Amino acid sequence: MLASTDVVPAEVDELDPDQRIALEACVIAAITWCTPQGEARARARLLMECHGRFMRAWGVHGKGASFSDFLERLCKAPVGELLPGPGSWSKLWDVRLLEDDGTATPVLTRLAMEASEQAQEVPGMGADLRHLHSVLRALGKLPTGARLSRITAEAVQHAVFRALQQAGFAAYTEGRKALVTRPVMARRALARHAHLVDLGVYTAISPMRQFAGWWAWCPFCQWTLRAVPRGRQAADLRCEDSRHVERGARFRMSLQDGQWRLAPAGGEIRAMPKLQPVEGHVALSYGLWQWIVLPGLLEIELKERAEKAGADVRLWPYGDSYDLHITKNGVTWRVDVKTWADPQGIAERMRGDPEGCAGLIVVIPEHLGGYTGLLVKVLGPHGARVMTDVSLIGEVSRA
Structure with missing residues (x-):
């Protein structure tokens, strides 16, 4: 199964109009x-x-489905069997939207964030979308009345980081780090970060x-775990990032002796989360979690690993320009980190950047290493290098 970051606009763009509908x-x-x-x-x-x-999308292909068959296909079939027309080379063709137990796959959640205004009608997901819409509109990235359709990581990052910069470099660095390390806060704690309050x-x-008025955090990214009810007295809680789930960010919440308790549901846990009341917390x-917290x-992490390798490192040295300035023994690495698998989007944004990408090293996570070749082909002629995080630290260690 692909991770949530592995389904990208570039792959959806390969579909014909009927397939997209x-x-x-x-979704x-x-x-x-x-x-x-x-x-x-x-x-x-x-x-x-x-x-x-x-x-209607299947109309001319003559292989539609009754309502009950439609629901059954959603639960069991891969995406390729849901779409009309010819097959595709895309990895998207082979993934499923729902797990065997009927819960959302990371792929489904990611695609829902990029769907039309209909996604805003879905409970829970609609709340997330409307909030992100209001944030971008307030920061001047969307005109009043604009629909949030096919949002991009770059638009979200650029809007938030530029707004933070208006408070000055120190506040920018403090605010950006707070967003990453504290994606959930008590309302009282948030009040101490005036610039974050202003951002909304x-x-x-x-x-x-949340479930029964409680929530818990992922031990790896500290964000809210998704709650999947199992009746009225139990729920499964798990992170939206499939890699975190594989490492153990999955739990069972149940009512025992009149109290809600949390127990691990597999994997190796470095820190057991605690149930927290929904009241008094914001997230x-x-x-914002996917495009600000995860990268x-x-x-x-790269800053800490490079420093252990003997390098001097500045984090976010020039605001939104790039992410890490690493120096060691007269060698310099200007690093821009990308954690979503959208080579087309990354390339288009960087090629259109007035500051250019010459001399930059675009670093992607090791699990996305398969995209290195494509990024090199597109960005190489413009002076950028591309490597994984593992390769970067190896190069710094050898310097």
Whole structure:
């Protein structure tokens, strides 16, 4: 299964118009199907609307499905079997939208963030989308009335970081680090970060990430775990990042002797989270977590690893220009970290940057190493180097 960062606009763009319409209908239907929040009649209406769009997309191909067959396909079939027309080379073709237990895959959550305005009708997901929409609009990245469709990591990062810079370099560095290391805060703690309060990036914890008035954090990224109810007295809690889940960020919450308790559900846990009351806490939404927290964690980790290798490191030395300035024995590395697998988007943004990418090293996580060749082909002629985080630290160690 692909991680949430591995389904990208570039792969969706390979689909023809009918396939895109069918995919969007399936995405909204699947996220609605597996989300318990919301009034039953409204959820049924949205599912039927999605089925109608799905049928229209399949029209000329003559292989539509009844409503019950449509729901069954959502639960069991890979994306390729949901779309009309010819097959595709894309990895997207082989992934599923729902797990065997009926819960959302990371791929589904990622695609839902890029779907049309219909995604804003889905309980929980709609709250996240509306918040991100209001943040971007308030920071001047979206005109009033604009729809949040096919949002991009670069737009989110650029808007938030530029707004932080207006408070000065010290406040920028402090604020950016706070976003990365404290994606959930008590309201009282947030009040001490005036520049973050002004940004409005923290909001109430999503209904999709709480159960019975409680939430818990991922031991790896500190963000809210997603809650999947298992009846009225239990829920499964897990991180939205599949790699964190594989390492043990999955738990079972249950009612025992009148108290809610949390127990690990497998994997190696370095720090057991505690249940916290939803009341009094605020969190970043999904898009801000994915595009600010996850890359920020890698940036901070690279700083620590490079320093252990004997280098001098400055984190975010010129604000939004690049992420790490590393020097050792007269050698300098200007590093820009990218953690989402969108080589086309990364390349287009960097080629259009007026400051250029000459002399930059674009670093991607080791698990995305398969994209190195494509990024080298596109960015190499413009003077950028591309490598994984492991390769970078190896190069710094040898210097």
